[in-house]
Amino acid sequence: MTDSARAAQPSYVVLPREITDKPTVLAFLSSHFARIGESVWRQRIVDGKVHWQDGTLIGLASPYRPTARVYYYREVIEEAKVPFAERILFQDANIILAYKPHFLPVTPSGNYVNECLVHRLRRSTGIDTISPAHRLDRETAGVILMTVKPATRHQYHQLFVEGNIRKDYQALAKLTPALIAQYQRGQLDLPIHWTVKNRMQPSEPSFIMQVVPGEANTHSQISLVAIKGDIGLFHLSPITGKTHQLRVHMQSLGMPLLNDRFYPTLLPKGPDNFQQPLKLIAQRLAFIDPLTQVHHQIECDGVELNGG
Structure with a gap:
């Protein structure tokens, strides 16, 4: 089911200091958001x-x-409803640790304006200052840290910038032929560990990432911990936090995640298949709260190794 929708909360853009060739706000918006078009911006301003x-x-x-x-x-003409519920796992005066379901964006993006975690939490708690301290891909489910107070948001964001928070993921992927052969011969001793470091940058289209030559700007620790048939259960810990990092790193090992619509091949854009979520879950966050000094270790259910 889809409905025409307008965001309940406003977005904003800061007018850049260096731009000097746009005499009006309308001219800037029409240029900056060219895909929307001048006629749409003109009508929004008139309205x-x-x-x-x-x-x-x-x-x-x-x-x-x-x-x-x-x-x-x-505004979007049609907004799909995501049929999965978020959950609050922990809440105090400064933070909310929530479970974000697959397919639900964290903030408004693309064809989603109100079907996002921020809006759902603001509506359910009545707190209109809730904001994410980090990101999770729309396709990824799991634990996410949200801040409550704008004045203290920076301290929680710094946990990620300075590497003072541990992020543990679980994922499913089809094993490489070599690993399958070893497993079938009884020659595979688990767990198997990989340290993946490489350089990633945007590809084409720009929301896809690619590995390129050069000094590494990404780092993940990946372990294969269980096998069923030709499917492996992986534990992953991203040390850095680039967009799609774990998905690209698994692809670089020759084992792209199950149900990944981006890697190794970008599939045509289409409606979400809610029966086939990406097999990647941010299963645990562990950190010391910079304000209360409480040691948090919050987790959700992981993925099930059932062959996909």
């Missing part, structure tokens, strides 16, 4: 859906103001 930070409406002729914030409400 009173674009405003400054203080709530003052922006008009068609409103002049460009470098460094000012422009607020707008994302």
